[in-house]
Amino acid sequence: MSAVSDQNSACQVAFLLTNNFPSFYLTTATSLLEAANKILKRQKFTWKTLSLDGKNVPSDGGFSIACDDSLNLDSHFDALVVITSVEQFKQDPNQLELLNAWTDRGISWALLTSNGCANSEREPISAHGNQALNLPSCSPQWLKDNQWLHDINDGYSTNNPANLVLSLIAKHSSNHLALDVLGQIKNQLDICPLYTMAKQKFSKTSLREQLSTQQPKLAESVTLMENNLEEPLNLNDLASYISLSRRQLERLFQKHLNCSPSRFYLKLRLAKAQTLLRETQNPIVTIANECGFVSMPHFSKVYREYIGMAPRDERRAKSAHQFSIRPHKVKSNGVYQANPQ
Incomplete structure (x- = not known):
């Protein structure tokens, strides 16, 4: 870790x-x-x-x-x-x-x-x-x-x-x-x-870098998430590492990213999975494990729910712009929010 x-x-x-x-x-x-x-x-x-x-x-x-x-x-x-x-x-x-x-x-x-x-x-x-x-x-x-x-x-x-x-x-x-x-x-x-x-x-710049000068605790938590995709941290440990309570961490994400830390963490893992499915020939089960999913049925279910297609269909997709998942976006007024889906 x-x-x-x-x-x-x-x-x-x-x-x-x-x-x-x-x-x-x-x-x-x-x-x-x-x-x-x-x-x-x-x-x-x-x-x-x-x-x-x-x-x-x-x-x-x-x-x-x-x-x-x-x-x-x-x-x-x-x-x-x-x-x-x-x-x-x-x-x-x-x-x-x-x-x-x-x-x-x-x-x-x-x-x-x-x-x-x-x-x-x-x-x-x-x-x-x-x-x-x-x-x-x-x-x-x-x-x-x-x-x-x-x-x-x-x-x-x-x-x-x-x-x-x-x-x-x-x-x-x-x-x-x-x-x-x-x-x-x-x-x-x-x-x-x-x-x-x-x-x-x-x-x-990355979301982490954009947040670093305005919300350093939030940036630090995003860094920890990005560095621990294969073995996801539980929220209690994540909050402890940045000297916050779990409730404070949840409020921070809700206020500035408009989603829970668990949901944001999941989207980071799915974004990595989507990249690996498109850019590598690694077996799908290997990709699932690298992104912190220990069960193939669970990975397929969550991937379909958030991306709109099964992992095997994603691999067949030929256009890089189809069904894109982005963990975040930056609004013009400077407020950072996660995409609703």
Whole structure:
């Protein structure tokens, strides 16, 4: 069974600053996080500044930043963003050792350097004499399961500082929120091409992502349902995982989706079954089991009731638009509702 989503919990970001760090990157990163908090109307993202020794750090603009603390392996945060210059990396091998140590511990970090040097290699960082450094832009943990970075490319992937921070927002909340943040600051940061590309990728978001900024508990419950179709959760467990009572969960679904959680869950399972019947050659009994139906007669009965035909007839259907089942729709006034059938 999937772990409970942490999209509703706070995310603390640590910014490690080194001598002559590019100050614009820090301003950009904190502006993006602040914009996300304003959209959410809560302090989802918090941040602190660190240095290797805990002392003030001079920026490339000639002013110094007073850091909150020093960085050590006992530091606690959800993500680490290192803002530095390539020259500083050449001078201080301790930074290389630190990043490799964080990688070994599975901590998510990103590297923002003054010359935009970045790639997605996952090899340990090393420096030998005057040889050019091979600096990855982020750790394997940052890249893992991060659809934002996977989908935004053509020069705007890990090479773009704003995009790395947006990927952090997407990872800890949703692509939908990251797109909203980008839309607000695109002119300010002169990254309109990035916004255009992201909008094309993420303007059609899932119900879970659309709900995440407005109804996080509801979004979390939908995520759990989507991740547990083969072995459906009972409603008491589902409510417990998101710290609600069963009655509160039922009210939440009725208010915002105009149906019960059981009915919504069933439609998600049937939608998956319909996709598998149309797009695979798996035996119907296997599909029934994959969608949480332990009895073929029950699967056939429910499928016919909701879809309007038997599963075997669905497989024969040649037109993809016939008898389509959709678990939800979004009304023009922003109220989310399930289709009545």
